[in-house]
Amino acid sequence: MVLLLDLMGALLPLLYCVAAINYGVYFVRKDPFAERTCTRLLVAVVSLHLVFLLLRVFILERFPIATLAEMFSVVAFAIAAVYLYVEKVQGSKSTGTFIIALVTVMQLAASTLLPHAGAVKSEYLKSPLFSLHTLSAVLGYSAFAVGAVYGVMFLLLYRALKRKTFGLMFDRLPSLDSLASMAFGATLLGWMFLTVTMIIGTVMGVSAVPHFYRDAQFVATLGVWGLYSVAIGAYYFLGWRGARMVYFSLFGFVLAVAAVLGSHFVFTSFHVFSA
Secondary structure, eight states: OHHHHHHHHHHHHHHHHHHHHHHHHHHHHOOHHHHHHHHHHHHHHHHHHHHHHHHHHHHHTSOSOSSHHHHHHHHHHHHHHHHHHHHHHHTOOTTHHHHHHHHHHHHHHHHHHGGGOOOOOOSGGGOHHHHHHHHHHHHHHHHHHHHHHHHHHHHHHHHHHHHTOOOHHHHHSOOHHHHHHHHHHHHHHHHHHHHHHHHHHHHHHHHHSTTGGGOHHHHHHHHHHHHHHHHHHHHHHSOOOHHHHHHHHHHHHHHHHHHHHHHHHTSOOTTOOOO
16 A cells, blocks of 8 residues: 555656646647646546545545645645636636646655655544644645736736737736636635634634644734735725735735744744654
């Protein structure tokens, strides 16, 4: 079984790379074969990745997110899954090569580090409720990452239009409105997952961790949730659209990354597990 996991871990970055190249062929050439197969191939790879993660759960008897390598792998899976959702909703495959290239890099890092990761033991990691709490957090931040990538694409296309420099990016990327919609859709999905994360975390913290509200990770997550709540409220009630909303979302993502890194490497937190 361990040999099978090692084999799957080695194959995943390669398969994601093939999927990214297939999306790239569609992006550059609008190739009919790539158009027919890119989504199907990615669904197959994401399904294999899910089996890989479930096998790790079965073997380790815990949610596989205790080490940096495991975190990279779960985040890579989550970003790919969120992208498939956004692609289905928006009906556009033109941005796939950029998102899946990021997934490839993250899974390559995970597959490289996994064989060298030490064993981690914690009662929290065996709790189904904690697993759901962690999974929703990963999905939330992964959705924010997807939204940030779409936000960057929006700004690139926006500046190209202002400078009247039309090229391949202009011809292939969706319209500004579509990119802004994709960015907001991913951001809204991330906020929903983070809301679930906060609710479950609060329920667990009240019963299991005294003064959990002082924990660095909890404070950071609450701050990120609050910032994105303001952004979503501005979208619906103040009519923020286009560049203003994209800039605000990118600012929120930068703060989210800084908050997570700070809570892990600068401040102490019971969320961080050591080998």
